[in-house]
Amino acid sequence: MQTEQGEFPAEFAFADEDVGRLTVQAGARAGAGVLGVTGGAEWEAPGGEYTLALSGLLGPSDLGLIAAATRYGLLGEGSRVQLYAAYEPWRVSAAPLRAGVEAEWVAGPGRLTAAVRGGSGGIGGQVRYLVTLEPPPKRPPEKQPFGPWASQVCKHLVSLPGGFSRPKLASWG
Numbered sequence: 001m002q003t004e005q006g007e008f009p010a011e012f013a014f015a016d017e018d019v020g021r022l023t024v025q026a027g028a029r030a031g032a033g034v035l036g037v038t039g040g041a042e043w044e045a046p047g048g049e050y051t052l053a054l055s056g057l058l059g060p061s062d063l064g065l066i067a068a069a070t071r072y073g074l075l076g077e078g079s080r081v082q083l084y085a086a087y088e089p090w091r092v093s094a095a096p097l098r099a100g101v102e103a104e105w106v107a108g109p110g111r112l113t114a115a116v117r118g119g120s121g122g123i124g125g126q127v128r129y130l131v132t133l134e135p136p137p138k139r140p141p142e143k144q145p146f147g148p149w150a151s152q153v154c155k156h157l158v159s160l161p162g163g164f165s166r167p168k169l170a171s172w173g
Contacts, residue, residue: 038055100115
């Protein structure tokens with residue numbers, strides 16, 4: 001959009017709209033049979049309902065690409081469905097060309113995942129159930145204005161037969 005003075009403003013018309021979030025990454029990879037620079041981008045739609053990602057590797061003798069589309073909430077709250085395709089010719093133990101779909105959703109105290117993958121080496125499936133064993137969240141420490149010894153004394157006084165009552169304050173006036 002051009003102004004009357006012939007200059008282009010720094011903000012464009014769509015700057016006030018939520019256009020999502022773009023994440024860019026770059027790096028390097030070196031290992032058995034692979035050497036190259038990596039890069040990629042992931043775009044998250046406004047509201048976070050889905051993402052589109054593309055990443056790749058470029059090396060002296062290698063070119064690899066991975067593309068993925070992920071939709072959140074399709075199978076219910078907390079669920080995720082992802083379609084992906086990958087071409088990584090340096091892979092020895094996995095098929096260099098592969099594609100798949102993976103679905104994950106909340107099931108009871110854990111998460112259930114089902115996947116179907118295939119490629120130049122055949123087809124396979126996977127089902128797994130993941131339960132995270134987390135300790136209960138820690139409560140913030142209680143305020144102890146007179147130090148930890150005072151709270152210990154109060155605990156002992158409360159546990160005495162007959163209990164512990166607060167002294168009444170005298171009123172002046």
